[in-house]
Amino acid sequence: MYVAVKGGEAAIDNAHRLLAEARRGDPAVPELSVAQIRAQMALLVDRVMTEGSLYDPDLAALALKQARGDVVEAVFLVRAYRTTLPRFGASVPVDTGVMAVERRVSATFKDLPGGQVLGPTFDYTHRLIDFALAAEGEVQAAAEAEPRDDAGHCPRVTDLLARDGLIEAAPPDDGTPPGDLTREPVDYPADRALRLQALARGDEGFVLGLAYSTQRGYGRTHPFVGEIRVGEVAVDFVPEELGFPVPLGRVRLTECQMVNQFKGSGAAPPQFTRGYGLAFGQSERKAMAMALVDRALRAEELGEPVASPAQDQEFVLAHCDSLQATGFVEHLKLPHYVDFQAELELVRRLRAEFERKSEPVEMQEAAE
Amino acid sequence: MTPNPTGPQNGPGIEARRAMMALCAEAGRSELEAAVARLGAPAAEDLRPPETGLVMAEGRIGGDGRPFHFGEVSVTRAAIRLPDGSTGFAYHLGRDRTKARLAAILDALWQDSARRAGVEAALAGAAARTEAARRQAARRTAATRVEFLTVARGED
Numbered sequence: 001m002y003v004a005v006k007g008g009e010a011a012i013d014n015a016h017r018l019l020a021e022a023r024r025g026d027p028a029v030p031e032l033s034v035a036q037i038r039a040q041m042a043l044l045v046d047r048v049m050t051e052g053s054l055y056d057p058d059l060a061a062l063a064l065k066q067a068r069g070d071v072v073e074a075v076f077l078v079r080a081y082r083t084t085l086p087r088f089g090a091s092v093p094v095d096t097g098v099m100a101v102e103r104r105v106s107a108t109f110k111d112l113p114g115g116q117v118l119g120p121t122f123d124y125t126h127r128l129i130d131f132a133l134a135a136e137g138e139v140q141a142a143a144e145a146e147p148r149d150d151a152g153h154c155p156r157v158t159d160l161l162a163r164d165g166l167i168e169a170a171p172p173d174d175g176t177p178p179g180d181l182t183r184e185p186v187d188y189p190a191d192r193a194l195r196l197q198a199l200a201r202g203d204e205g206f207v208l209g210l211a212y213s214t215q216r217g218y219g220r221t222h223p224f225v226g227e228i229r230v231g232e233v234a235v236d237f238v239p240e241e242l243g244f245p246v247p248l249g250r251v252r253l254t255e256c257q258m259v260n261q262f263k264g265s266g267a268a269p270p271q272f273t274r275g276y277g278l279a280f281g282q283s284e285r286k287a288m289a290m291a292l293v294d295r296a297l298r299a300e301e302l303g304e305p306v307a308s309p310a311q312d313q314e315f316v317l318a319h320c321d322s323l324q325a326t327g328f329v330e331h332l333k334l335p336h337y338v339d340f341q342a343e344l345e346l347v348r349r350l351r352a353e354f355e356r357k358s359e360p361v362e363m364q365e366a367a368e
Numbered sequence: 369m370t371p372n373p374t375g376p377q378n379g380p381g382i383e384a385r386r387a388m389m390a391l392c393a394e395a396g397r398s399e400l401e402a403a404v405a406r407l408g409a410p411a412a413e414d415l416r417p418p419e420t421g422l423v424m425a426e427g428r429i430g431g432d433g434r435p436f437h438f439g440e441v442s443v444t445r446a447a448i449r450l451p452d453g454s455t456g457f458a459y460h461l462g463r464d465r466t467k468a469r470l471a472a473i474l475d476a477l478w479q480d481s482a483r484r485a486g487v488e489a490a491l492a493g494a495a496a497r498t499e500a501a502r503r504q505a506a507r508r509t510a511a512t513r514v515e516f517l518t519v520a521r522g523e524d
Contacts, residue, residue, distance in 0.1 A: 049439075055425065056442040056462065086421040088443060088459075093426040093435045100502070102509050110516040118512040144507035151510060156431055170433025178436045180424065192429060193436035200438040234390065235441060237423050237459055244382050247390035248423065248443055249461035255431060278427045278438050 003338035023068050037061040046252075046281025047071060051322055052078030053182075053201040055251050055280050072203075072322045079323055092236040092245050096255045096278070099231040101154050103282070107225040108259055114154030119230060120282075157227040158257050158274060167259065167272040188314050195297055195313060199290045200278060202320030208285060210310040210320075211292035219296045219308035222261035223275065230254045230282050254283045258291035263302055273302060388478050388487070392471035393460045395494035400470035403490035407483070412473050415447035415455060418465035446472040454480060 024031065038045055038061035048060040052075045060078060067073035103119025106112055118124075161167040171192065178193035179186075186194060199207060214221055232252050236245035256277035264270030275295025277287035296310040309315050319325060392400060420442060427438040445459045446468035456476025458468045478487040 053439040054422070054442060055439060059442065059463070082422060082440060085442070086419070087440075088421045088423050088445065090424040090437070091426050091441070093428045096427070096431045100505070102505065103512075105514075110518065115513050116516070117509050118514050119509055142508045143511035144504070145511040145513070147506050147510040148513070151506065151513075158430060159432075170428070170430025173428070173434050176434075178426070178434070180437050182424075182437075182440075193434055196427075196429060196436045197438060235423070235425055235461070237443070239445070239457070239459060241447070242457055245386070246457070246459045247386055247393055248441065248459055249390075249393040251425070251441060251461065257431065274430055276430050280439060 005335045005337065023066070032065060034058060034061045034065060037064055043282060044069075044071070046279075046283050047204060047286070048074045048078060049280040050283050050286055051075045051201055051203060052082075054078050054082050057281075072326050076323055076326070088239070089237060091248070092238065094233045094235055094251075094253070096229065096233060096253065097154075097156060097159075099154070099229055099233045099253070099255070100250075101151075101229055101231040102252075103230040104154060104227065105225070106157050106227045108157060108227075109160070112154075112157065112227075113160075114150050114152075115148065154229065156257060158259070161226070161259070161272065165269070165271065168274060170274070170276075186317055188317075189300075190313060190317060192294070192298070192301075195317060196276065196278070196290075196294060198317045198320060199293055202290070203322035203325065204283075204286045204289065206320050206322070206325075207293055208289040210296070210316060211289035213308065214292055214296045214310045219299065219304075219311040220261075221258075221273075221275070221292065221295045223292055223295065224259045225288065226257040226259040226274075228254065228256050228284055228287065230284070252281050254279045254281065254287040256284070256287035256291040258288070258295055260295050273298070385475070385478065388491070389458070389471070389475065391491055391495055391498065392458065392474055394498050395491065397464055397467040397470070399491070399494040399497075400467055400474065403487070403494070404470050404473055406490045407474075407477060407486055409473050409477060410451050412448035412450050412456075412469075412476070414469075415449050416445075418444060418446040418469050420444045420463045420465065423459075444468040448472045448476060450476050452480075 038057050041061070041064065044064060045057050045060045048064055048071060049055050049057065051071070052060060052063070054060075056078075059081065060074065063074040063077040063081075064071075066077060101114070101117060103117060103121060104112075104114070105116050105118065105123075110116070158167055158170075162169060178197070179191065181194060181197055186198070190198070213219070215223075230252070232250040234250050235248045237248050238245050254277075258275035258277070260273045260275055262270045262272045273295065275291040275293075275298075277290035277292075277294065279286045279290065293310055293316060296308070297313050297316060299306045299311040304311070306312060421444075422440040423443045424437050424440050426435040428435055441461055442463055443459055443461060444463055444465055444467075445457070446465065447455065447457050448469060449455050450473070454476045456472040456474065456479070458471035458475060460468050460471060474487055474491070477483045
C-alpha cells in the first residue's frame, strides 16, 4: 500500500524551474518552435499521436517540446489533455479503400491495379549518416510525373485475393457497436475490435517485440505483407443537429494488410488468413507489428494452440499500453518510506530470530 | 428564407453543402477570414459557443469489415445565427475556435441561394490552392511509382 508523504514544496518548485531551463537548453541555440517539431520530427509526432490515441499534430508536437522529446511522457500529456475534452461522438468508419495514396507497397504481388508507389521512405537508403544535414542547405525539389490513369484507383490486395476465394473475408459488420476501452475496462476474452483498439494505442516497442517473437517461432503465422498504404482519408461525423455526415477534414493514416498462413478443413477449402494494422500518420513499423500481433491473437479463433506470449490476449492487452506500464514502473521511485520502514522492521526481526536460533547451544547456555 | 433550406429533409443539396464544408475544413483560418470579410457578413450570434472536443475515429477490421475504435481526433465545432435567422454549423479537425466560427458563418450564408454563388466565389482561391496542392502531391507520388521485376533463376 502506498502511504502519501508531504513536504518539499520549495524543492519541487525549484526542480520544475530547473526543468524549464534544462528543457530550453543552451540559450545561445535558437529555440525549437512547435511548427518545426511538427514539420521536421514528423514521424515522432505521428508516434505520439498513435500512442496518445489522439490525432492532433500540433498538440503532439507541443507535448514533445514540453516532454523534452520523451515519447512516453509526451503520450502521457496527450492522454491527460484528452480527458479534459467532451466526446462529441464516433465518426463514420473511415474508408481506407479510397485513401489518397502517398505510398503503397506490396510484398505479395509486383503488379497491382493502381501500381506500387514508394513515396517518402527510408527503404532502400544506405543508412549512412548524411553529414550534409548537419549544415543548413537547400533541398532539391522532389521529382514529379504525370500520374497514370489507374493511379486514383487502388483496390485492396485482399480484395484481389478474395475474388477467387483465396483469402478469408474480413469479419462482417453486423451492426454491433464496437467496445471502447476508454469507456469500460477490458473484459477477457476481448473481441477482435477491442484488441485492435488496444494494439492501435499500444507501445510501438512492446508490440514490435511481440511481433518479432512470432517470427522467431513463438506463435508462428507465416506472414506476407499483402499491402501497406499511407495517405490521407476523409473523416466524417454525423452531428445530431444536422443528421448528415459532416466532413471534419482529412487525417493521414498507415494501413497494413498482412496475409498469413492458410487454413482449411474437411468442410472448407484452404484459404489465407489475415492480420490488420492501422495507425495515425506514417507509422509503418507500428502498423506492421500490430497486424502481426492481431493475427497471432486470433490463434484460438483459428484453432491453433495458444502457447506463446503474443497469442495470449490477457498478457498482450494488459501490458501493451506504455502509459499504464510507465505509471506502475515509475511509481516505484516515489517515496515509499512507510512501506519500506515496515519491511525493514520485519527483516530486522527475522534476522534477530535467525541469529538467536543459529547461536551454538553452549553459548546460549553460557549467556543464560 | 427558411433557416436551414438544405437540412436533412431535402437530400440533393447535401452533397454540395458537404463539399463546401470539406473545403472550409481544409482551408486555412486566414482564407476563411478573407472570405467572410469579402462577403461583408453581418454580425453573427452564437447558437452555441465554439467548443473543442473529441470524435472517436472508427476504422474497419481488414479495411472493410466490422468497425473498431482506433483513436480519437480533436474537433472544434461552432453554431451561429445570422440576424435574418439563418443558422450555420461547422465541425473541424483541430482546436481553432475562430476558424470553426468563420466556417459556420460561411455555412449559413451558403444556404441562402441568393448568396451561394458569392460564397463560392469568395472561397475560389482556397479551392484552387487546395486542388493545386493535391495535384502536386499526386505528381510527386507518381514519380516514385516502381516496377519490380523478378529475376529468373536457372532455366525457369
